[in-house]
Amino acid sequence: MFYVSEQRNIIDIYHPAAQEYHSLLNSIGEFCEEEILHGAKRIDQEEIFPADNLVETTKRGLFALPFPEEYNGGGKPFPVYIAALEMLAKACANTALHVSIQGMICEGIRLFGDDRMKMRLLKEKGLVEGRSLIAFALTEPCCGSDAKSIQSRAVQMGDRYVLNGSKMMITNPGESDYALVFAATRRGISAFVVSTAEHGFKVMKTMPKLGFRGNQLAAIQLEECEVAREDLLGEEGRGLEYAKHILNVGRITIAAIGTGIAQAAFEKSVNYSKKRKAFGESISQFQLVQEKLSDMATQISAARLLTYYAGFLKDQGKDIALAASQAKLFSSESAIKVCDHAIQIHGGYGYTDAYDVHRHWRDARLLTIGEGTSEMLKLLIAHLALKDE
Numbered sequence: 015m016f017y018v019s020e021q022r023n024i025i026d027i028y029h030p031a032a033q034e035y036h037s038l039l040n041s042i043g044e045f046c047e048e049e050i051l052h053g054a055k056r057i058d059q060e061e062i063f064p065a066d067n068l069v070e071t072t073k074r075g076l077f078a079l080p081f082p083e084e085y086n087g088g089g090k091p092f093p094v095y096i097a098a099l100e101m102l103a104k105a106c107a108n109t110a111l112h113v114s115i116q117g118m119i120c121e122g123i124r125l126f127g128d129d130r131m132k133m134r135l136l137k138e139k140g141l142v143e144g145r146s147l148i149a150f151a152l153t154e155p156c157c158g159s160d161a162k163s164i165q166s167r168a169v170q171m172g173d174r175y176v177l178n179g180s181k182m183m184i185t186n187p188g189e190s191d192y193a194l195v196f197a198a199t200r201r202g203i204s205a206f207v208v209s210t211a212e213h214g215f216k217v218m219k220t221m222p223k224l225g226f227r228g229n230q231l232a233a234i235q236l237e238e239c240e241v242a243r244e245d246l247l248g249e250e251g252r253g254l255e256y257a258k259h260i261l262n263v264g265r266i267t268i269a270a271i272g273t274g275i276a277q278a279a280f281e282k283s284v285n286y287s288k289k290r291k292a293f294g295e296s297i298s299q300f301q302l303v304q305e306k307l308s309d310m311a312t313q314i315s316a317a318r319l320l321t322y323y324a325g326f327l328k329d330q331g332k333d334i335a336l337a338a339s340q341a342k343l344f345s346s347e348s349a350i351k352v353c354d355h356a357i358q359i360h361g362g363y364g365y366t367d368a369y370d371v372h373r374h375w376r377d378a379r380l381l382t383i384g385e386g387t388s389e390m391l392k393l394l395i396a397h398l399a400l401k402d403e
């Protein structure tokens with residue numbers, strides 16, 4: 015079964031009367047297994063943006079799951095969304111990545127946008143449902159972790175802002191209808207929802223990369239790019255504060271993707287180890303292989319618990335900075351270890367394309383970098399620990 019028993023047990027902890035969520039998650043699991051999984055290898059190998067999968071994902075209501083019904087959201091608890099994302103990532107991490115990015119931006123608009131922006135973008139333009147797509151554009155050639163030093167500028171001219179500058183390593187700007195763009199204004203860094211069709215918003219050449227090859231990675235050039243005053247998210251000068259909230263939500267979803275990727279690699283390893291024979295026995299009988307399987311299972315369980323717990327805190331309206339950072343740090347680092355073990359258990363075949371195992375490792379490798387590197391998350395976790403003292 016794609017919806018594994020441990021996911022079910024955790025959902026039960028947070029929602030004791032969760033029968034309706036189990037049947038929903040079971041059906042999402044079947045959808046992931048029957049309709050998404052089979053295309054994942056091809057999406058990676060041929061570097062295909064998973065547009066068809068995203069359309070199906072929209073139809074199934076996965077993008078919309080945790081958002082309020084007034085924006086055509088599914089109104090479901092965040093851990094249910096996390097469980098769905100985990101399964102989507104297990105089937106095809108390339109498909110899960112855009113759902114995750116879009117989810118965190120929608121949450122930012124929900125939290126900080128005015129009523130008009132929320133109705134227009136979340137509901138009418140269908141961002142909550144995934145009917146239109148949005149990219150997140152913070153990183154610049156000069157700065158990633160050091161986001162406060164970004165150099166793009168937005169100058170107000172009457173009822174418009176004019177943006178100039180460049181963004182680097184942005185996921186799917188050319189596939190999206192909008193981008194949430196951060197730029198410095200008179201009062202500090204601000205965030206703008208920019209239509210990618212806007213004159214002056216130019217998507218540059220795609221950058222080849224190690225994993226997540228179905229997602230485009232590109233630079234953006236902003237040249238006298240005009241946006242209306244109403245496309246400013248919230249208040250001028252509060253962009254970095256908003257980015258922190260948005261990224262906290264994103265970190266929980268990235269942790270879910272890490273867990274899903276690791277689960278896929280683990281299940282392949284269990285199956286392979288039972289079938290592969292050496293010295294007259296299945297390799298699953300060798301204790302050194304069992305040690306790896308044991309480590310993998312334990313890392314995944316711990317990552318899953320931290321991740322769903324952070325999702326639960328979010329639903330409770332609690333501060334998620336610590337839990338989201340811990341979940342993302344642990345899940346992403348674990349996913350790399352688990353996928354590395356998976357390659358080793360598959361022996362030489364793990365290094366080839368035969369069982370499509372190295373895709374999981376290549377995808378997992380991004381997760382300790384994007385949306386806060388492991389180093390930056392460790393600094394943040396230590397900062398929060400020292401503050402509490």
Ligand SMILES: Cc1cc2nc3c(=O)[nH]c(=O)nc-3n(C[C@H](O)[C@H](O)[C@H](O)COP(=O)(O)OP(=O)(O)OC[C@H]3O[C@@H](n4cnc5c(N)ncnc54)[C@H](O)[C@@H]3O)c2cc1C
Nearest residue numbers: 150151152153157158159160183184185383384385387389
């Ligand atoms: C596939 C992919 C997709 C991406 N998608 C997006 C996207 O959609 N939108 C977006 O805005 N960005 C995106 N990024 C950019 C990503 O968020 C940045 O790469 C990341 O934040 C790190 O920034 P950097 O690459 O500039 O590294 P740097 O910030 O230059 O860091 C380089 C190294 O130094 C370390 N370091 C930096 N400062 C410290 C410190 N104070 N203490 C200790 N170590 C430190 C870092 O941890 C890292 O190991 C993406 C990147 C990739 C690879």
